[in-house]
Amino acid sequence: MKQINVGIIGCGSITRFRHAPEYRANPYVNDIFFYDNNTSRATALAQQFNGRVVDKVEELFNNPNIVAISDCSSNESHHINSTKALLHGKHVLCEKPMATSVEKARVILEAQKKSGKKLMIDHNQRLTKVHQRAKSIIENKELGKALTFKTTFGHQGPEKWSVDGTNATWFFKKERSHSGVAGDLGIHKIDLIHYLLDDEIDIVHSFTGALDKVDESGTPIEVCDNVVCAMKTKRGRLGTASFSWTYYGSEDNSTTIYFEKGMMKIYHHDQYPLIIEMKDGSVVKHELEPMQTNDNQTNSGVIDAFVDCIINDKVPLITGEDALASLIVIEKILNDK
Ligand SMILES: NC(=O)c1ccc[n+]([C@@H]2O[C@H](COP(=O)([O-])OP(=O)(O)OC[C@H]3O[C@@H](n4cnc5c(N)ncnc54)[C@H](O)[C@@H]3O)[C@@H](O)[C@H]2O)c1
Structure with a gap:
């Protein structure tokens, strides 16, 4: 082999x-x-x-x-x-x-x-079983066209996660992180929305703030620890998003997408991480593996996908162009003063 x-x-x-x-x-x-x-x-x-x-x-x-x-x-x-x-x-x-x-x-x-x-x-995030299932349900069109969405990603912050383990972490430094929680957590959800809806976020109105985190000298950090924004995609979908390093309870990784014929709730419920509710009142609950979190590290599938694209000469599942599109949105979020 x-x-x-x-x-x-x-x-x-x-x-x-x-x-x-x-x-x-x-x-x-x-x-x-x-x-x-x-x-x-x-x-x-x-x-x-x-x-x-x-x-x-x-x-x-x-x-x-x-x-x-x-x-x-x-x-x-x-x-x-x-x-x-x-x-x-x-x-x-x-x-x-x-x-x-x-x-x-x-x-x-x-x-x-x-x-x-x-x-x-x-x-x-594209590769979790739940997001993969969500993508296939959206693609088979049983829900009709996507109209609006709301998404969030927040946890208690990166200072305990980083190998540094303190609030002197590079995640809090402007010249090293640049984008704070926007580039740390927000970019995952921007990429996810692009992927699930086969669309790109085009117009952004945002608020960013360093509301609570302090660096090693007790000074508020130089990058944002919270972002709240409203968005419009190139195909006309409207959505809201919030990203936070100050969700001082359990992690929130949830997304809701509203379609012509119903709605999709992703990571709202531990046992049923994907729930489809139809306009006629019927509900389908999908029991799939729970989200990877900082405390629950399961195989992300990314390394296997990367090695597979090398061994079998395939186009990578997440290309540089895909990532650039998400980074462009992050710059819009940071620059909307
Ligand atoms: N995909 C994800 O879900 C995910 C999750 C966490 C972090 N990340 C990303 O992974 C990267 C690393 O994050 P982390 O959580 O491991 O941070 P970390 O602070 O735990 O570790 C970073 C390590 O990189 C080393 N380092 C920094 N610059 C270097 C350089 N130029 N050459 C060699 N070593 C260098 C540091 O010494 C440190 O050991 C970041 O870009 C972060 O955004 C991605």
Whole structure:
């Protein structure tokens, strides 16, 4: 069986909980090479996942036996690492948000075109069983056309999730995160709406604020911890969205879509994460696996999809162009003053 070796840049939480275990479990993956600015983090994950450590990122780029690279560095580095990896002939799975600006995302896209290698962005929400089922129900048109939507993604914030584990985390720094909760959580839902409705959000009116989070010196953070917005899509659908790092209870990952003939409730109910209610009063409750949360890490399917697109020479399930479209919406949210 054909196997590939992969490299991972950045050995924080997303690598520990998703990329490393999912590569290790994938039968087409042989060696995993770990790199982090902080070598002790790379060493710890290499030990945990039976991989190897490199001391310099160039050792990943210059190793002809490494076929693909996951870019799990913090946001401000994506356009540097992913671009270099592509131009060194590696396939790249880049974490979201693709970059800290649309302009920088376009640099990665240019590198992808020049290299001809695969570029996939980790908008993993598309791949949950519930969102996949929702997509197929929308496509079979039993609900008619989608008219309006409301979506939210919020939890208690990234400071406990990040490997740093404190409110000194890069997630709270303007020059490193850039987009705060908008690019951290909001971009997942923007991508999801684009995907489910086969549409693009075009016009945005938003409010953003740093309402509660403080940095390590007790100063309000430089990026938004909350976003509330109203949107219109290119195909005329209207929707609202809210993204929050201050939902100080359980995580909320819910979406509701209203159609001509009924409505779809996604992740409103633990046992029935997908519920269809029809105009005539009939209800269908789908029992599917619960949402992955920070406390419930299940296989995201993203690594398997990325490896599959390399091994079988397919178009990645989430392309750089898809991710760029979502990033454009995030810039509109941040720039609507
Ligand atoms: N797809 C998802 O659901 C999801 C979830 C969480 C985080 N993320 C994304 O994954 C990326 C990493 O987030 P995280 O939660 O792992 O953060 P984290 O703070 O836990 O870890 C980041 C790690 O990257 C390292 N790093 C930063 N810049 C680097 C560079 N230039 N070279 C090498 N190492 C570098 C840091 O030392 C740290 O160990 C971010 O872009 C984040 O938005 C995606």
